[in-house]
């Protein structure tokens with residue numbers, strides 16, 4: 046068996062989510078190769094070669110791969126995929142955008158968002174916002190899989206010494222051109238890999254009130270997240286959204302502030318080790334999953350929390 | 355331009371699903387069903403494009419059991435012009451759905467297919483991407499902004515790091531994210547009118563698509579339950595617990 050893992054990166058750095066996907070590959074077992082496709086991404090290929098357990102890196106360095114445009118990435122993957130038993134990518138917007146097209150062209154099913162590997166053909170994945178876990182078995186010649194990063198502990202970024210092999214570029218498909226990106230920048234840890242996350246909901250009332258959460262986050266080295274309602278209301282940008290249709294997080298500590306605990310929100314955070322809820326409504330469903338619940342007005346509780354840390 | 359909008363019938367998002375005792379799936383009997391919320395956003399977008407004069411006809415498609423026709427009627431009541439129902443089992447996999455949609459695209463020749471980014475039952479997030487690969491059309495996934503001028507398509511996408519702007523040309527496949535628009539409610543008169551709008555059935559045989567399942571569901575189980583927590587009386591007690599009991603700060 047040999048497994049191809051699609052690396053996620055920004056042409057400069059390997060996105061750590063790749064290391065979680067490699068961890069799932071290691072559980073499946075077999076030769077693990079990483080495909081790095083980008084533009085001026087030699088440094089990323091070198092970093093991928095050092096990832097523990099990886100035996101080969103395929104590097105496609107060409108302008109058409111600069112921004113991960115799916116219509117350009119899919120032909121490339123198709124050109125190298127023969128002989129592999131599995132194709133994996135992290136279940137990020139990057140992986141979710143690219144992998145299904147490969148599955149379709151190979152005429153195989155994709156298994157999305159796996160959280161457990163039972164054997165080389167059998168995987169567990171959440172369905173219905175994580176209210177049920179399905180174990181599915183695939184008899185396909187190629188298993189195309191996206192990996193929920195929080196369910197697989199990252200392999201070491203160092204320790205490997207894989208060979209880097211250049212692969213020929215497949216050209217610009219000429220279907221989609223990249224304009225620009227508007228990325229949120231923050232000195233705080235990345236939401237999906239942070240050890241502590243503090244999230245605010247509609248109860249925050251206004252975007253400026255998130256400054257209260259940021260102060261707590263800075264004291265704890267935490268990332269800041271949000272409910273859909275807070276994003277929809279424009280308090281914070283879309284990349285803050287935690288939940289079924291946003292990001293899945295599983296930190297050591299998750300603090301939900303002014304969040305009611307809708308199924309869709311719980312789907313994105315209920316695997317956190319310790320959950321704290323601060324909400325003035327003692328009936329709020331968030332308290333059903335909280336290890337520590339504080340029934341209080343967030344506008345007094347949060348500043349006090351900051352003061353006591 | 356014609357727009358095809360695939361709409362899926364799913365368990366209503368407010369329902370807390372229950373796993374069947376025999377672990378073969380989840381309880382669907384007597385459970386409230388509704389249109390996948392992302393598909394409401396897709397229908398709304400198509401209607402807005404029609405209102406803006408960009409689109410001329412909106413065709414809502416659903417693949418599934420007979421009750422999927424109700425979902426099509428909802429789309430018609432919102433403002434779609436006609437419906438196509440493809441009878442199939444409720445758990446038709448995304449690859450099969452994409453093949454069915456491809457066959458319908460070849461028949462209907464739309465300039466745009468607008469899908470939800472994911473269905474909230476199986477959360478696969480695959481169908482639109484598969485369809486665009488099968489058609490060889492551009493794909494614009496997770497759209498939170500859509501602009502069409504002539505055959506130029508500009509889309510703003512929600513990605514993990516923030517937003518991305520891309521441009522392509524029609525015909526294309528779009529999958530929509532939550533913030534693209536706020537879907538309208540169907541008014542009572544429109545619900546009545548929708549009953550008279552055309553709704554055709556097309557069979558898998560007509561389309562020549564093999565929709566057999568590729569994956570076997572071995573087991574469906576409940577996730578492990580969390581242990582009950584405690585209520586703390588004050589912020590000081592909370593900080594103390596986090597430091598000394600949970601040891602997470």
Ligand SMILES: Cc1cc2nc3c(=O)[nH]c(=O)nc-3n(C[C@H](O)[C@H](O)[C@H](O)COP(=O)(O)OP(=O)(O)OC[C@H]3O[C@@H](n4cnc5c(N)ncnc54)[C@H](O)[C@@H]3O)c2cc1C
Pocket residue numbers: 245246247248249271272273274275286287288289290291292302303304305306307308309310313323324325326329341342343344367391392474
């Ligand atoms: C298709 C679909 C996908 C969705 N995806 C997601 C998703 O990915 N993530 C997500 O989060 N949601 C998602 N949702 C939305 C979800 O159903 C809820 O609407 C949302 O999570 C509610 O956000 P909230 O808890 O911030 O707001 P609310 O439910 O309005 O709760 C606000 C809470 O704040 C409390 N509060 C108010 N003022 C104070 C105060 N001064 N002090 C303390 N507490 C206070 C209130 O008691 C209340 O419990 C989705 C919905 C749909 C239909």
Ligand SMILES: Cc1cc2nc3c(=O)[nH]c(=O)nc-3n(C[C@H](O)[C@H](O)[C@H](O)COP(=O)(O)OP(=O)(O)OC[C@H]3O[C@@H](n4cnc5c(N)ncnc54)[C@H](O)[C@@H]3O)c2cc1C
Pocket residue numbers: 154155156157170172179181359360361362363379390392393415416417418444445446447448449451468469470471472473474475476477478479480481482569571574
């Ligand atoms: C327990 C269980 C586990 C399963 N696990 C898997 C699995 O791991 N992999 C797999 O491939 N299948 C699996 N299936 C099959 C599953 O039923 C399909 O994944 C599902 O029906 C289609 O996926 P989705 O709706 O989540 O697709 P998505 O790709 O999330 O849907 C996106 C969009 O496609 C359109 N669309 C999708 N279906 C239809 C439809 N029927 N009619 C009209 N438009 C539609 C809608 O616009 C929708 O918003 C499983 C089924 C069960 C019962």
